[in-house]
Amino acid sequence: MKKAVVLLSGGLDSATVLAVARRQGYQCHALSLDYGQRHSAELQAAQRVAEQLGAAEHRLFPLGLGALGGSALTDPAIQVPQIATEGIPVTYVPARNTILLSIALGWAEILGARHLFIGVNAVDYSGYPDCRPEFIRAFQNLANLATKAGVEGDRIQIHAPLIQLTKAQIIRLGADLGLDYAATVSCYQADPQGRACGQCDSCRLRAQGFAAAGLPDPTRYAQTQTKKHP
Amino acid sequence: MKKAVVLLSGGLDSATVLAVARRQGYQCHALSLDYGQRHSAELQAAQRVAEQLGAAEHRLFPLGLGALGGSALTDPAIQVPQIATEGIPVTYVPARNTILLSIALGWAEILGARHLFIGVNAVDYSGYPDCRPEFIRAFQNLANLATKAGVEGDRIQIHAPLIQLTKAQIIRLGADLGLDYAATVSCYQADPQGRACGQCDSCRLRAQGFAAAGLPDPTRYAQTQTKKHP
Numbered sequence: 001m002k003k004a005v006v007l008l009s010g011g012l013d014s015a016t017v018l019a020v021a022r023r024q025g026y027q028c029h030a031l032s033l034d035y036g037q038r039h040s041a042e043l044q045a046a047q048r049v050a051e052q053l054g055a056a057e058h059r060l061f062p063l064g065l066g067a068l069g070g071s072a073l074t075d076p077a078i079q080v081p082q083i084a085t086e087g088i089p090v091t092y093v094p095a096r097n098t099i100l101l102s103i104a105l106g107w108a109e110i111l112g113a114r115h116l117f118i119g120v121n122a123v124d125y126s127g128y129p130d131c132r133p134e135f136i137r138a139f140q141n142l143a144n145l146a147t148k149a150g151v152e153g154d155r156i157q158i159h160a161p162l163i164q165l166t167k168a169q170i171i172r173l174g175a176d177l178g179l180d181y182a183a184t185v186s187c188y189q190a191d192p193q194g195r196a197c198g199q200c201d202s203c204r205l206r207a208q209g210f211a212a213a214g215l216p217d218p219t220r221y222a223q224t225q226t227k228k229h230p
Numbered sequence: 231m232k233k234a235v236v237l238l239s240g241g242l243d244s245a246t247v248l249a250v251a252r253r254q255g256y257q258c259h260a261l262s263l264d265y266g267q268r269h270s271a272e273l274q275a276a277q278r279v280a281e282q283l284g285a286a287e288h289r290l291f292p293l294g295l296g297a298l299g300g301s302a303l304t305d306p307a308i309q310v311p312q313i314a315t316e317g318i319p320v321t322y323v324p325a326r327n328t329i330l331l332s333i334a335l336g337w338a339e340i341l342g343a344r345h346l347f348i349g350v351n352a353v354d355y356s357g358y359p360d361c362r363p364e365f366i367r368a369f370q371n372l373a374n375l376a377t378k379a380g381v382e383g384d385r386i387q388i389h390a391p392l393i394q395l396t397k398a399q400i401i402r403l404g405a406d407l408g409l410d411y412a413a414t415v416s417c418y419q420a421d422p423q424g425r426a427c428g429q430c431d432s433c434r435l436r437a438q439g440f441a442a443a444g445l446p447d448p449t450r451y452a453q454t455q456t457k458k459h460p
Binding site for chain 2: 064096109134141143145147148
């Protein structure tokens with residue numbers, strides 16, 4: 001069975017990617033990076049999803065990105081905004097996907113895996129530069145120059161199966177593969193029980209996705225905030 | 231003053247790079263990654279070098295690469311070899327420079343720095359794939375696609391000023407810039423006092439470099455092992 005490293009945040013997108021990789025027959029080594037994100041409920045979700053989808057293993061890699069600051073997702077001093085803004089938002093984590101893919105690449109080399117899966121998405125991507133197809137292509141090029149495997153001609157492939165899908169298409173894809181989205185957490189500021197705020201960008205995109213897909217939304221919202229949810 | 235992030239391991243090469251960047255007039259933000267290397271004496275050396283060369287700041291970033299295993303430098307189960315072998319050695323840390331540059335890139339974005347310095351060297355490079363000019367070019371290409379700065383047209387540059395120099399040329403360059411190499415540690419298995427083993431690949435290249443440069447070698451060797459040193 002071909003080995004793959006699958007980046008798994010515990011959110012809706014990466015869970016769908018794991019379901020896709022499993023369906024394609026890969027032996028999946030799921031990797032979650034604890035980069036100081038506020039929503040550690042997401043990491044617990046990653047654990048549930050890895051088990052549910054039969055990953056070969058699930059590893060949590062601590063990465064103290066919070067020490068560098070600079071993002072609302074890792075720096076407690078910056079507030080998560082409730083209104084979507086133009087351009088690149090403050091929830092952008094500097095060089096995030098570059099760092100995540102780099103560590104996944106290191107682990108892939110150790111495992112002898114030649115396939116990396118990541119749930120980036122260029123459609124509903126909130127304006128992050130490292131979610132675009134040209135970024136993925138550039139990383140694949142780098143990976144084949146950077147590694148022993150690449151140098152020896154054993155090509156490394158970066159798979160981004162969601163990159164051209166809308167949130168609704170992603171949700172339908174996962175549902176078709178039997179994924180139970182109740183196990184996932186997307187909210188940027190979920191409470192310790194994994195209940196969503198219903199107000200951040202990520203919650204909004206997720207709720208719109210289920211509505212557009214015509215599927216019931218299994219998201220659990222924090223009680224006080226459900227009332228405010230449009 | 232232009233800001234730069236300088237990757238500083240505490241070894242001979244990265245210390246020379248910091249000296250070069252300072253001479254070129256950059257405000258230098260030195261970054262050392264503690265990726266579980268056995269020779270933490272190298273990190274203390276980084277601190278000394280950063281102070282000696284007037285870095286604006288020096289930050290230590292903990293990165294638990296040891297958890298992934300796979301290299302003699304981070305995995306205690308793999309022995310550091312005393313004889314140079316053909317091909318890529320076991321001291322290779324999977325995807326190391328990709329990971330180091332990625333984290334440096336994240337910090338550069340936060341600082342608003344557009345310049346990254348790294349001491350890779352393609353001449354005496356021990357066969358590591360991520361020390362070649364094509365790797366550096368590929369990373370620069372990636373950096374400009376991956377980041378807010380790059381997207382907004384504010385080009386990020388990766389500087390690898392040692393890439394085409396021999397170890398002897400690097401040492402002469404540093405000496406010309408007034409760098410005191412006594413502060414640096416290159417050994418893969420230095421003792422807690424920073425004394426070198428004199429037998430690993432890195433010690434050998436360093437000793438040969440000083441000899442070829444015709445300069446006195448200020449390296450402190452561990453007493454019992456100095457005797458064995460050829």
